[in-house]
Amino acid sequence: xxxxxxxxxxxxxxxxxxxxxxxxxxxxxxxxxxxxxxxxxxxxxxxxxxxxxxxxxxxxxxxxxxxxxxxxxxxxxxxxxxxxxxxxxxxxxxxxxxxxxxxxxxxxxxxxxxxxxxxxxxxxxxxxxxxxxxxxxxxxxxxxxxxxxxxxxxxxxxxxxxxxxxxxxxxxxxxxxxxxxxxxxxxxxxxxxxxxxxxxxxxxxxxxxxxxxxxxxxxxxxxxxxxxxxxxxxxxxxxxxxxxxxxxxxxxxxxxxxxxxxxxxxxxxxxxxxxxxxxxxxxxx
Numbered sequence: 147x148x149x150x151x152x153x154x155x156x157x158x159x160x161x162x163x164x165x166x167x168x169x170x171x172x173x174x175x176x177x178x179x180x181x182x183x184x185x186x187x188x189x190x191x192x193x194x195x196x197x198x199x200x201x202x203x204x205x206x207x208x209x210x211x212x213x214x215x216x217x218x219x220x221x222x223x224x225x226x227x228x229x230x231x232x233x234x235x236x237x238x239x240x241x242x243x244x245x246x247x248x249x250x251x252x253x254x255x256x257x258x259x260x261x262x263x264x265x266x267x268x269x270x271x272x273x274x275x276x277x278x279x280x281x282x283x284x285x286x287x288x289x290x291x292x293x294x295x296x297x298x299x300x301x302x303x304x305x306x307x308x309x310x311x312x313x314x315x316x317x318x319x320x321x322x323x324x325x326x327x328x329x330x331x332x333x334x335x336x337x338x339x340x341x342x343x344x345x346x347x348x349x350x351x352x353x354x355x356x357x358x359x360x361x362x363x364x365x366x367x368x369x370x371x372x373x374x375x376x377x378x379x380x381x382x383x384x385x386x387x388x389x390x391x392x393x394x395x396x397x398x399x400x401x402x403x404x405x406x407x408x409x410x411x412x413x414x415x416x417x418x419x420x421x422x423x424x425x426x427x428x429x430x431x
Contacts, residue, residue: 156200156201156224157198157199157200158198158199158200158224158227159196159197159198159199159227159272159274160196160197160198160199160222160227160228160229161194161195161196161227161228161229161274162187162189162194162195162196162197162205162207162229162230162231163189163193163194163228163229163230163231163232163255163259164189164190164191164192164193164194164207164231165192165230165231165232165233165234165235165252165255165256166191166192166231166232166233166239167191167192167239167244167248168191168209168210169188169189169190169191169209169210170188170189170207170208170209170210170217170231171185171187171188171189171207171208171209171210171213172185172186172187172188172189172195172197172205172207173185173186173205173206173207173208173213174186174203174204174205175203175204175205175206177204183206183213186205188210189207191248191251192248192251192252192254192255194255194276196274199222199227200222201222201223201224202221202222203221203222204219204220204221204222205219205220205221205222205229206218206219206220207219207231217231218231227272227274228259228262228272228274230259234252257277258276258277261273261277262274262277284425284426284427285425285426285427286356287348287356287358289350289352289353289354289356289357289358290350290353291350291353292350292351292353293349293350294349294350295347295348295349295350296347296348296358297345297346297347297348298345298346298347298348298423298424299343299344299345299346300343300344300346300419300420300423300424301343301344301423302344302416302417302419302420302423303339303340303341303342303343303344304339304340304344304362304364304365304367304368305335305338305339305340305365305367305368305371305413305416306338306339306340306365306367307337307338307339307367308338308367309334309335309338309412309413313331313334313335313338313412314411314412314413315331315411316409316410316411317331317332317408317409317410317411317412317415318409319408319409320409331412332412332415332416335412335413338367339416340365344420346360346362346363346420346424347360347361348360348424349361360424363420363424364417367413368413368416368417371411371413371414372406372414375406375410375411375414376404
């Protein structure tokens with residue numbers, strides 16, 4: 147009989163709620179160095195921030211402009227990835243002293259947290275989103291059973307021959323109309339692509355979480371092109387925290403990465419368009 151396999155990776159998503167009317171700074175304690183705090187995220191009043199963490203990681207919260215005043219310290223428990231700072235519950239704030247808008251936001255977060263508790267009791271799965279949540283706006287392929295298949299037919303066929311170097315210049319979406327890009331640059335590469343249509347099959351290999359296998363999504367030419375780009379693009383250290391304000395921590399983040407943007411080349415653009423067709427996302431500008 148088939149049994150679920152427990153992954154070796156112990157990391158998981160956590161969420162930190164700020165149920166106060168002030169801005170809070172979230173810090174991570176770097177115990178491998180000096181034990182000092184590493185600034186992660188600024189949490190707005192009555193909002194929450196999520197990040198990735200591991201069991202036993204230490205965090206603390208301070209006012210935005212007062213890093214010396216620690217309002218809450220907490221250690222990550224894998225059985226409870228949600229941490230709440232609630233000065234009302236702690237007796238530090240009277241809810242009656244809040245203005246109408248603050249009270250509305252406060253009770254909205256309490257409602258969401260109450261739903262998260264019931265959701266976990268019913269499903270055994272954490273609810274880390276806001277309740278009530280809008281319905282998904284994009285296609286979500288069903289994964290009801292193993293080997294279930296879905297078929298997608300796309301015009302974004304494989305590159306099977308290498309285009310000349312002058313045909314692989316960056317796609318200028320910033321300064322040109324989409325129609326001009328397609329006629330002046332992209333269509334010139336059609337001769338190096340498979341004719342007709344490309345049929346892709348999504349095969350369910352996990353139902354929860356949903357995981358699909360898509361064989362032959364990339365051609366050999368496309369794989370080689372991505373590897374070629376990896377050799378010339380600048381890699382930078384991964385960061386902790388949000389994108390623009392992330393902190394690079396060499397002692398804790400050992401990976402390096404870079405972004406291969408859609409406009410990098412017509413081949414990469416075709417891969418993006420193909421992925422959009424699989425995901426049923428409109429991508430024609």
